[in-house]
Amino acid sequence: MRLGMVIDLDRCIGCRSCAVACKSHNAQPPGTWWNRVFTPGASFHQAAVGKDGDLQMEYLPVSCQMCDNPACQKVCPSGATYTDERGVVLIDYERCIGCRYCIAACPYGVRQYNWEDSKKAKERAGYEKGYEYGYPADCRDKDGRLVYTPNRPVGVVEKCTFCAQYTSSGEQPACVKGCPGKVRIFGDLDDPSSEVSKLVRKRQTVRLKEELGTSPKVFYLAATKPIR
Amino acid sequence: MKKSNILLGLAGSLILISLVAWGYQIYNGLIVTNMRNSFSWGLYIATFAFFVGVAAGGLIVSSTVYLFNIEKLKPFTRIASLSAFASILGAGAMILPDMGRVDRIWNIFVYPNFRSPLVWDVIVISAYLLITFLSVYVQLLPDRKKEGSRFLNGWTKAHSQEEVEAFSKKWSKRIALVGLPVAILIHTVTALIFATQASRGWWNTAVLPPDFVSVAVASGTALVLVIALLAVGKEQFDQHKGAFQIMALIVAGSLVVHFFFVSVDLIIHGWWGSTEAKEILSLIFGHYRYLYATELLFPAFTMVLFFTEKGKRSYRVLMIGSVLLFIGVFAHRLMLMFPAFNAIPLSLSIPGAGIESWAYPVALGQLQEGMPVFVSSWAYTPTLVEYGVTLLPFGLVLFVVTAALKMYNFLPQKRSM
Numbered sequence: 275m276r277l278g279m280v281i282d283l284d285r286c287i288g289c290r291s292c293a294v295a296c297k298s299h300n301a302q303p304p305g306t307w308w309n310r311v312f313t314p315g316a317s318f319h320q321a322a323v324g325k326d327g328d329l330q331m332e333y334l335p336v337s338c339q340m341c342d343n344p345a346c347q348k349v350c351p352s353g354a355t356y357t358d359e360r361g362v363v364l365i366d367y368e369r370c371i372g373c374r375y376c377i378a379a380c381p382y383g384v385r386q387y388n389w390e391d392s393k394k395a396k397e398r399a400g401y402e403k404g405y406e407y408g409y410p411a412d413c414r415d416k417d418g419r420l421v422y423t424p425n426r427p428v429g430v431v432e433k434c435t436f437c438a439q440y441t442s443s444g445e446q447p448a449c450v451k452g453c454p455g456k457v458r459i460f461g462d463l464d465d466p467s468s469e470v471s472k473l474v475r476k477r478q479t480v481r482l483k484e485e486l487g488t489s490p491k492v493f494y495l496a497a498t499k500p501i502r
Numbered sequence: 503m504k505k506s507n508i509l510l511g512l513a514g515s516l517i518l519i520s521l522v523a524w525g526y527q528i529y530n531g532l533i534v535t536n537m538r539n540s541f542s543w544g545l546y547i548a549t550f551a552f553f554v555g556v557a558a559g560g561l562i563v564s565s566t567v568y569l570f571n572i573e574k575l576k577p578f579t580r581i582a583s584l585s586a587f588a589s590i591l592g593a594g595a596m597i598l599p600d601m602g603r604v605d606r607i608w609n610i611f612v613y614p615n616f617r618s619p620l621v622w623d624v625i626v627i628s629a630y631l632l633i634t635f636l637s638v639y640v641q642l643l644p645d646r647k648k649e650g651s652r653f654l655n656g657w658t659k660a661h662s663q664e665e666v667e668a669f670s671k672k673w674s675k676r677i678a679l680v681g682l683p684v685a686i687l688i689h690t691v692t693a694l695i696f697a698t699q700a701s702r703g704w705w706n707t708a709v710l711p712p713d714f715v716s717v718a719v720a721s722g723t724a725l726v727l728v729i730a731l732l733a734v735g736k737e738q739f740d741q742h743k744g745a746f747q748i749m750a751l752i753v754a755g756s757l758v759v760h761f762f763f764v765s766v767d768l769i770i771h772g773w774w775g776s777t778e779a780k781e782i783l784s785l786i787f788g789h790y791r792y793l794y795a796t797e798l799l800f801p802a803f804t805m806v807l808f809f810t811e812k813g814k815r816s817y818r819v820l821m822i823g824s825v826l827l828f829i830g831v832f833a834h835r836l837m838l839m840f841p842a843f844n845a846i847p848l849s850l851s852i853p854g855a856g857i858e859s860w861a862y863p864v865a866l867g868q869l870q871e872g873m874p875v876f877v878s879s880w881a882y883t884p885t886l887v888e889y890g891v892t893l894l895p896f897g898l899v900l901f902v903v904t905a906a907l908k909m910y911n912f913l914p915q916k917r918s919m
């Protein structure tokens with residue numbers, strides 16, 4: 275099994291619902307975003323770019339690209355970052371030593387560090403005391419590694435897990451469910467009859483920074499907007 | 503020895519301040535540093551790389567003695583080994599506060615990932631620590647036997663002074679020869695931590711490891727030079743002039759090699775003219791030009807000074823040149839971080855809008871009034887806490903060197919050779 279995702283940029287309306295769903299379902303502390311949506315070229319989101327009055331506005335959601343050749347995993351000295359049997363790159367929050375080598379190694383800027391205790395961070399940001407959001411229980415992989423917990427320990431790295439707490443029992447990731455435009459398609463790239471496999475086969479796909487050889491398992495369908 | 507007591511006191515207070523700062527950081531998290539997600543390594547790693555660099559000198563000086571039979575340097579092999587041991591100890595100590603979970607550091611040993619250059623570095627640095635310790639130990643054996651010191655020395659009791667001296671000589675040589683490749687390796691591997699990362703164009707070059715070696719030979723030898731100058735003092739300077747000249751020549755020669763690598767590296771970064779490379783060049787010659795100028799001009803000045811006949815012969819020039827070199831090399835280590843982290847790897851071109859490189863913003867990891875959460879560059883400057891913690895290796899090196907000089911005979915003129 276090789277879980278992957280196809281993101282149809284033709285359908286993305288840049289609403290950032292996926293980022294918000296991701297943030298709240300995964301209990302990300304203030305300032306931490308596993309999933310981002312920006313308007314490439316613009317200095318702020320939802321601003322058109324172009325020249326001589328020819329404007330365009332596309333959106334690009336970016337979270338962990340679930341590389342098949344993950345630099346983050348290769349540099350991790352303690353094996354805290356690993357790829358599970360479903361092809362998902364995960365972090366064991368109980369093993370990470372917080373060296374941040376993986377943050378330097380990842381070309382996509384998706385890795386987030388717990389610079390302070392998440393409860394303290396929430397308090398400092400002015401959240402109501404005791405306000406907790408996100409999936410409330412721990413999630414461990416079959417070897418007992420802690421891959422999701424609502425308040426990550428201070429000093430460890432975190433990132434998108436393809437919603438390990440949901441997808442490990444066959445559900446869809448929060449961003450897929452939360453997207454109003456059905457932009458995101460999630461599935462098994464090893465299964466030729468899955469929708470993701472079909473799309474990757476039949477449509478022209480783009481992967482980010484392909485030239486670096488990271489072999490991401492997140493594929494983008496380019497915004498085509500045919501003009502001829 | 504009043505002076506050494508003052509120095510020990512100073513070293514002690516540096517260590518104390520750094521431990522307090524480190525404690526504060528452990529209590530609050532690395533939020534008390536100015537590092538953030540987009541700029542995830544800073545002063546600590548730069549200082550670490552600096553101390554790895556100066557740790558080279560010891561074994562390079564002692565190996566030159568044995569490999570090329572340079573007798574003039576022989577009186578300084580002890581000081582050389584000591585400086586190497588102290589520096590690598592400082593480097594190892596500096597790495598610890600950078601770990602967000604230093605309490606779990608054992609995970610590196612229990613579950614090592616042998617594909618990680620960081621694990622390679624742990625191995626070679628531990629090896630170097632052991633080798634330099636043994637080197638100091640073996641060289642001190644005869645003196646300590648004479649004094650009747652028993653700590654770690656008990657086994658020499660059954661042997662005569664001559665036997666111990668022969669043993670010391672033989673093993674000093676062996677250790678120096680085994681140590682030389684390890685000395686080269688600690689720089690190579692430390693450089694590989696950076697050079698392997700294709701995500702960071704500034705690091706991702708095969709010239710980085712050899713360049714680290716050349717800088718290390720220069721700065722490491724300069725450290726031996728400084729300690730040796732301080733130890734013999736101005737009075738006996740003339741007596742050991744030959745040795746100092748050789749060391750100055752080693753420094754200047756390896757700087758030539760360093761500048762050769764730097765130029766090749768700049769040409770390769772610049773010639774093709776890719777947008778990524780242009781961004782890096784505009785960072786080093788633009789925003790960070792003063793730091794980059796320090797990195798280039800200070801050592802260049804030292805190189806020229808150490809090549810001139812007059813310079814090599816003057817206590818003051820050797821001292822000043824070495825200090826300038828240290829500042830330059832420290833700037834060099836800082837410049838590893840700034841351009842690398844402020845050129846965001848995920849940059850995109852939007853041909854329709856005529857944009858060649860647009861950096862995809864990164865979440866900082868902190869939410870604060872009046873500050874954006876998503877950034878495409880981060881004006882990193884270390885916080886007071888970071889400066890405090892960084893005193894740790896400086897304190898340790900000062901402490902180890904002063905204590906050792908005070909307790910044992912490292913000074914050449916007093917030795918029975």
Ligand code: SF4
Nearest residue numbers: 338339341344346380
């Ligand atoms: S996108 Fe980054 S964090 Fe995700 S697998 Fe690739 S290198 Fe690792």
Ligand code: SF4
Nearest residue numbers: 350370371373374376
């Ligand atoms: S910060 Fe954690 S996950 Fe990242 S490389 Fe270090 S130990 Fe591994």
